[in-house]
Amino acid sequence: MTKRIRKAVFPVAGLGTRFLPATKAVPKEMLTVVDRPVIQHVVDEARAAGIEHFVFVTGRGKGAIEDHFDIHFELDRTLADRGKTKELEVLKAALPDAGQTSFTRQQAPLGLGHAVWCARDIIGDEPFALLLPDMLHFGKEPCLAGMIDAHGRHGGNIVAVYEVPDSETHQYGIVGIRDEKGEMAITQMVEKPAKGTAPSNLAISGRYILDPSIFDILATQERGAGGEIQLTDAMITLAKSAPFYAHRFDGTIYDTGTKLGFMMANVAYGLAREDLGPAFKVELDKLLGL
Ligand code: G1P
Numbered sequence: 001m002t003k004r005i006r007k008a009v010f011p012v013a014g015l016g017t018r019f020l021p022a023t024k025a026v027p028k029e030m031l032t033v034v035d036r037p038v039i040q041h042v043v044d045e046a047r048a049a050g051i052e053h054f055v056f057v058t059g060r061g062k063g064a065i066e067d068h069f070d071i072h073f074e075l076d077r078t079l080a081d082r083g084k085t086k087e088l089e090v091l092k093a094a095l096p097d098a099g100q101t102s103f104t105r106q107q108a109p110l111g112l113g114h115a116v117w118c119a120r121d122i123i124g125d126e127p128f129a130l131l132l133p134d135m136l137h138f139g140k141e142p143c144l145a146g147m148i149d150a151h152g153r154h155g156g157n158i159v160a161v162y163e164v165p166d167s168e169t170h171q172y173g174i175v176g177i178r179d180e181k182g183e184m185a186i187t188q189m190v191e192k193p194a195k196g197t198a199p200s201n202l203a204i205s206g207r208y209i210l211d212p213s214i215f216d217i218l219a220t221q222e223r224g225a226g227g228e229i230q231l232t233d234a235m236i237t238l239a240k241s242a243p244f245y246a247h248r249f250d251g252t253i254y255d256t257g258t259k260l261g262f263m264m265a266n267v268a269y270g271l272a273r274e275d276l277g278p279a280f281k282v283e284l285d286k287l288l289g290l
Contacts, residue, residue: 005148006050007122007129009116010042011130012058013062018259031262052100057104057115057119058103104121112132113234116210116231128212134256136265137251154245157210157211158246161203161248161249173232175189202246202248205253221237
């Protein structure tokens with residue numbers, strides 16, 4: 001029997017230097033794709049997959065994220081007084097229930113592996129989901145829901161992957177795979193391989209289901225690529241004693257940590273909106289002279 005995935009970790013301590021000056025006073029996770037912050041899109045993906053507890057690993061200056069997932073009493077009251085029920089519903093739909101969120105701090109920027117390790121006490125001894133908020137997974141089925149289904153079928157650790165061009169493999173964690181009864185078993189993992197050395201072009205896309213034993217490994221993990229404590233390095237150690245599967249996401253992934261990815265996400269999510277899409281398309285066509 002596999003244990004149900006109830007908790008998800010969201011590392012949100014990063015400084016967002018690639019997005020300055022926008023992220024000087026605003027956490028990068030609060031930048032909006034259409035009308036909701038990036039972090040809201042990712043939390044919604046987790047909720048759609050049945051996650052019940054949302055663990056944010058934050059840092060200095062990230063208070064807006066905490067406020068975003070809390071009740072804003074004066075705002076609710078004012079909207080209610082003005083009869084703005086639609087807006088109230090939007091706010092309510094975005095709000096986790098009381099007690100469903102936890103916030104802990106990564107006190108120093110030591111890497112993704114270290115950020116995940118900071119959540120160890122809140123996660124405890126159960127398998128958990130990890131979602132990197134920069135990466136928006138846009139498709140018919142939410143990515144994490146598909147991964148949790150797969151976990152129910154075969155258990156183990158699961159990493160979502162997508163194909164990237166050869167020229168980009170050095171920017172990601174890359175996996176090698178082999179077919180195992182119709183599932184993609186991971187045979188190799190490497191964080192940011194040097195150009196020309198990647199085992200495939202399947203990149204880790206920022207969605208994981210991990211066994212809690214990863215925390216003991218992270219506790220002693222040495223610094224890897226970029227001088228940071230890398231999650232991928234800890235996964236390589238865990239893979240020596242536990243199965244790892246790749247889950248190919250059927251959709252498009254936008255890296256909102258880059259300017260181009262962020263702008264493309266706004267276009268894709270905007271066009272997909274029933275209320276905004278048609279009018280947006282007309283304007284885009286005009287702009288492009290189509
Ligand atoms: C992290 C992971 C990497 C993964 C990437 C996806 O890297 O370490 O394996 O492919 O996220 O965005 P980062 O983007 O933090 O350098």
